[in-house]
Amino acid sequence: MSVFEELRSVRSAKSQGKRDNKAAFFFLLPWLLGVVLITAGPMLASLWLSFTNYNLIQTPDFIGVQNYVRMFNDPRLLNSLRVTFEYVFVSVPIQLVVALAAALVLDKGMRALPFYRSVFYLPSLLGSSVAVAILWRQIFGQGGLVNQALGLVGLHNLPGWISDPQFALGTIILLNVWTFGAPMIIFLAGLRQIPDMYYEAASIDGAGRWKRFLRITLPMLSPIIFFNVILQLIGAFQSFTQAFIVSGGTGGPSDSTMFYTLYLYQQGFNQFDMGYASAMAWLLFIIIAIITAVTFVTSKYWVFYDN
Structure with a gap:
């Protein structure tokens, strides 16, 4: 050429x-x-x-960091943070444990696996919907299915679980745990990627089922666990629909279900204090970013990769 x-x-x-x-x-x-x-x-x-006083009608008025200073002197906001942290750090670990347990059962090659997988995944599609949240009110109300079932075994005069400050948040936590299908599917896919030769070698060496789970399954599955932890933490911090519907949009009783996102909604769309709501949104962004960063930094101590 x-x-x-x-x-x-x-x-x-x-x-x-x-x-x-x-x-x-x-x-x-x-x-x-x-x-x-x-x-x-x-x-x-x-x-x-977030640096202005804005009510959707008038022109935004720049006020500096007053909205951020106001947040730390707002008792309802501090309470909403407490409720949200309790919800996140109780519901997410329980949900992931249930999801992993279900995935381990389904990984045994049981019959009608696609059917059970679909049944377990269905709550993840419906759990954050308005219809299911309304159904949850009927189940845990004063005359709901739970109290009716407990009445059959002689337990009467029980409280309405969603109307009692001691139990209202617990019912929403239970609703989140019930939606374990999405992480379960991811766990199931991860379990299918673990080579059988590791279990066979461990069995020959005399390792029992529990020891094989601790020494093989968990380390090999740790990247999947890490992935699910990140996804579920971020999603839990942003939860809104369940608390809004179950509490009727009030965060009650006694602010026991006042999620941070619900209080943000009230400030922005009930009080029309968009400047303060924007500052709250950025605080939530910073909290999620910090917790995600901490999870990534600490992952080097408990997440193991093939290489």
Whole structure:
């Protein structure tokens, strides 16, 4: 091949590369517009509003960090943080334990596996819906199914579980635990990736079922556990629908189900204090970011990869 032919070949390749880049940019354009207009733009707008006094009608009035100072002197906000942290750090571990236990059972190759997998996954699709939250009120109400069932065994004059401050949050925690299907499916996929030769070698060495679980299953499954922990923590901090419907939007009784997101909603759309609500949203963002970062940093001590 002559020098001129090589030059033409190089130019043709560069021209083809430019056309490919333009095509790639064209296909990425809807996503880029979505990021700018739907995600990045509103986030920057809310950051600006968090430093203002804004009620949706008047022009935003810049007030500096007053909204952030106000948050630390707001007892209802501090209570909502307590309720949210209790909900997250109680419901998420229990949900993941239940999900892992169900995945271990389904991993045994039982009959009608697709059917059971679908049945267990269904609550994850419905658990955060308005219909299920309304059903939860009927189940745990004063004359609900739970009290009717307990009445059959001689237990009467029981409280309405969702109307008693001592038990109301527990019913919402139970609702979140019930939606264990999504992490269960991920656990099941991870279990299928563990080679059988490890279990066979451990059995030959005399390791029992519990020891095989602790020394093989958990370490090999730790990246999947880490993934599920991150997803469920972020999702739990953002929970809203369950508390809103079960409490009737009040966060009651006695603010026992006042999730942080519910209080944020009340400030933004009931009180029309959008500046304060925006500051609350950024505080939630910072809390989730810190907890996620801590989880990533500590993962090096308990997450094990093949390499």
